[in-house]
Amino acid sequence: MVRKPLAVLVIDENRIRASIIEAGLREAGHEQVTVVHDVTGIARRIAEIEPDVIVIDLENPNRDMLENMFQLSRVVKRPIAMFVDRSDQASIEAAVDAGVSAYVVDGLRQERVKPILDMAISRFNAFSRMARELEEARNELENRKVIDRAKGILMKSRGLSEDAAYTLLRKTAMNQNRKISDIAQSLVTAADLLGPGES
Amino acid sequence: MGFEHQINAGFMPLFDSAVLVTAKEIGFAAREGVDLTLNRETSWANIRDRIAIGHFDLAHMLGPMPVACNLGLSPLASDTIVPFALGLGGNCVTVSNEVWAGMAIHGALPDLDPARTGKALGALIRERAQAGRDPLRFAVVHPHSGHNYELRYWLAACGIDPSRDIEIVIVPPPFMADALAAGRIDGYCVGEPWNSASVVAGTGHIATVKARIWRNSPEKVLGVRKAWAEKHPEALAALLRALHHAARWCQDPANRGELAALMAQPAFLGLSPELQMPVLTGRLALGGGAELAVDDFFLPFDKAASFPWKSHALWFYTQMVRWGDIAHTPENAEIARNCYRPDLYRAALKPLGVALPGANAKVEGALTTATPVGSAGASLILGPDGFFDGGIFDPDRIDDYLATQKFTVAHA
Numbered sequence: 001m002v003r004k005p006l007a008v009l010v011i012d013e014n015r016i017r018a019s020i021i022e023a024g025l026r027e028a029g030h031e032q033v034t035v036v037h038d039v040t041g042i043a044r045r046i047a048e049i050e051p052d053v054i055v056i057d058l059e060n061p062n063r064d065m066l067e068n069m070f071q072l073s074r075v076v077k078r079p080i081a082m083f084v085d086r087s088d089q090a091s092i093e094a095a096v097d098a099g100v101s102a103y104v105v106d107g108l109r110q111e112r113v114k115p116i117l118d119m120a121i122s123r124f125n126a127f128s129r130m131a132r133e134l135e136e137a138r139n140e141l142e143n144r145k146v147i148d149r150a151k152g153i154l155m156k157s158r159g160l161s162e163d164a165a166y167t168l169l170r171k172t173a174m175n176q177n178r179k180i181s182d183i184a185q186s187l188v189t190a191a192d193l194l195g196p197g198e199s
Numbered sequence: 200m201g202f203e204h205q206i207n208a209g210f211m212p213l214f215d216s217a218v219l220v221t222a223k224e225i226g227f228a229a230r231e232g233v234d235l236t237l238n239r240e241t242s243w244a245n246i247r248d249r250i251a252i253g254h255f256d257l258a259h260m261l262g263p264m265p266v267a268c269n270l271g272l273s274p275l276a277s278d279t280i281v282p283f284a285l286g287l288g289g290n291c292v293t294v295s296n297e298v299w300a301g302m303a304i305h306g307a308l309p310d311l312d313p314a315r316t317g318k319a320l321g322a323l324i325r326e327r328a329q330a331g332r333d334p335l336r337f338a339v340v341h342p343h344s345g346h347n348y349e350l351r352y353w354l355a356a357c358g359i360d361p362s363r364d365i366e367i368v369i370v371p372p373p374f375m376a377d378a379l380a381a382g383r384i385d386g387y388c389v390g391e392p393w394n395s396a397s398v399v400a401g402t403g404h405i406a407t408v409k410a411r412i413w414r415n416s417p418e419k420v421l422g423v424r425k426a427w428a429e430k431h432p433e434a435l436a437a438l439l440r441a442l443h444h445a446a447r448w449c450q451d452p453a454n455r456g457e458l459a460a461l462m463a464q465p466a467f468l469g470l471s472p473e474l475q476m477p478v479l480t481g482r483l484a485l486g487g488g489a490e491l492a493v494d495d496f497f498l499p500f501d502k503a504a505s506f507p508w509k510s511h512a513l514w515f516y517t518q519m520v521r522w523g524d525i526a527h528t529p530e531n532a533e534i535a536r537n538c539y540r541p542d543l544y545r546a547a548l549k550p551l552g553v554a555l556p557g558a559n560a561k562v563e564g565a566l567t568t569a570t571p572v573g574s575a576g577a578s579l580i581l582g583p584d585g586f587f588d589g590g591i592f593d594p595d596r597i598d599d600y601l602a603t604q605k606f607t608v609a610h611a
Contacts, residue, residue, distance in 0.1 A: 031511075058241075058242075058245055060241070061241040061242050061244065061373070062242075063242040063244040064240075064242045064243050064340065064341050064369050065370060067244050067274075068341070069369075070370075071342070089253070091586040092252050093252055093253070093254070096248070096254060098380070100245075101245075143512055
């Protein structure tokens with residue numbers, strides 16, 4: 001039995017994430033994937049594409065507008081959010097946690113939609129992991145800068161070597177059960193307040 | 200901290216989330232042993248769906264939304280009940296400067312009078328149609344919203360067919376002012392502070408207000424997942440008591456400054472405290488320098504504002520029938536009636552000895568003046584609750600009401 005290929009529309013204002021999802025869908029053999037970043041004029045696009053499945057980011061505030069439009073245009077006779085399986089609470093929750101919502105055109109079998117949603121969920125998760133790692137790396141860099149400044153302050157004001165300055169910071173952090181970067185930040189803030197301009 | 204109950208709630212950035220927000224932030228929930236977590240959401244659809252799948256136990260919700268949900272009008276059907284209302288009034292209809300100028304030519308005055316402004320809008324719409332221009336486009340926040348139904352009610356009562364003479368689209372509340380400024384819509388009906396936002400920006404005029412279309416009319420409610428409520432009756436009752444105290448606090452003029460500052464925070468509305476004041480004082484800048492004080496503009500507590508009247512649920516139901524969302528059957532009317540739960544409200548608040556209404560439903564539009572009603576102990580004042588066109592809604596005579604609610608203006 002030859003199945004008609006599914007037309008999938010991905011609506012995501014985040015271009016990077018949209019392209020990650022699109023790539024995943026293509027790898028999974030879905031050829032008819034359209035990505036839309038901006039919902040203005042979406043009604044016409046949907047009429048042209050006639051998608052079987054619409055995947056949208058839950059953070060998109062235009063969800064209410066889209067839902068209403070589907071109802072009016074009858075493109076999606078009854079908008080259905082994330083239709084894995086109604087009984088499958090866990091996968092619905094996973095979809096929501098990952099920020100995915102999907103609208104499925106009436107009559108489409110659920111088992112054909114599930115792989116698409118599973119893929120979208122894993123790509124969403126991969127994207128947020130990436131974003132988190134980027135954020136952590138940025139924090140790490142910021143921390144290093146603050147620690148370097150704190151070391152400089154100690155070296156100058158206490159006449160310490162760089163190693164000794166770092167050891168002092170670490171010891172203080174251990175004694176107070178705080179992070180070195182927190183101790184360094186306090187020192188930098190204090191030094192700014194007492195800054196040479198004021199004294 | 201040793202909280203007795205954990206409750207996860209959703210809300211949308213609108214001023215009428217204030218009762219829920221203050222329950223958490225001013226500490227009323229904690230005092231009742233409730234650890235209340237607030238989640239700001241981006242769409243009403245998210246709120247509805249997250250309640251349905253159990254991410255949220257309850258949420259700030261549009262009044263008609265739980266009714267629509269229980270009637271099977273939303274995708275993820277799950278029973279949602281309403282044991283508490285989050286306020287009366289609070290919405291306005293705002294139009295672009297261009298539309299206001301056109302309405303003014305046809306007799307609109309900055310007096311918020313729904314009949315006068317509606318008549319002027321009708322004349323403008325006919326003039327535009329004759330000139331072959333596109334119909335005006337108005338926005339509301341959701342199809343199953345008080346905004347959609349009150350806008351349609353007002354237009355229809357003024358001889359404008361909201362399904363033919365104008366276009367109604369959906370725009371999220373925080374985007375309304377921008378959409379108007381960019382010319383993508385010509386007017387909108389939304390809660391505060393998203394009307395004052397357009398006035399302050401100089402891009403819109405407030406034409407009329409919900410409090411004038413239907414005085415003391417229902418707006419947002421507390422929507423609760425029924426399965427959760429049945430499993431956690433004590434947690435729900437504790438929260439309802441917290442919300443009662445929070446609503447009373449929100450109504451007190453002495454707290455206006457603190458409340459405006461709280462709601463202005465980025466976690467809630469993220470707009471200046473000054474912009475929160477019109478909804479609190481009822482003194483509205485209408486645009487073009489005009490100002491007006493509106494009685495009962497928004498009530499979080501007074502006039503039994505938190506009581507979940509079954510007549511409110513049923514009125515929303517009649518409008519769903521009127522505009523073709525659902526067919527009228529005795530079963531559907533029963534679903535709507537059972538959605539609002541004054542019994543849970545009474546049970547939770549009875550120990551506080553507060554004034555409770557004597558009935559669960561009232562004839563809407565029957566009170567022309569503020570009226571004290573019989574209630575045990577403390578006194579309670581209701582109304583006035585009139586519709587601007589003099590309409591009366593008797594929840595015991597739904598069929599008769601529906602017969603009067605057809606749109607009957609003859610189209611040329």
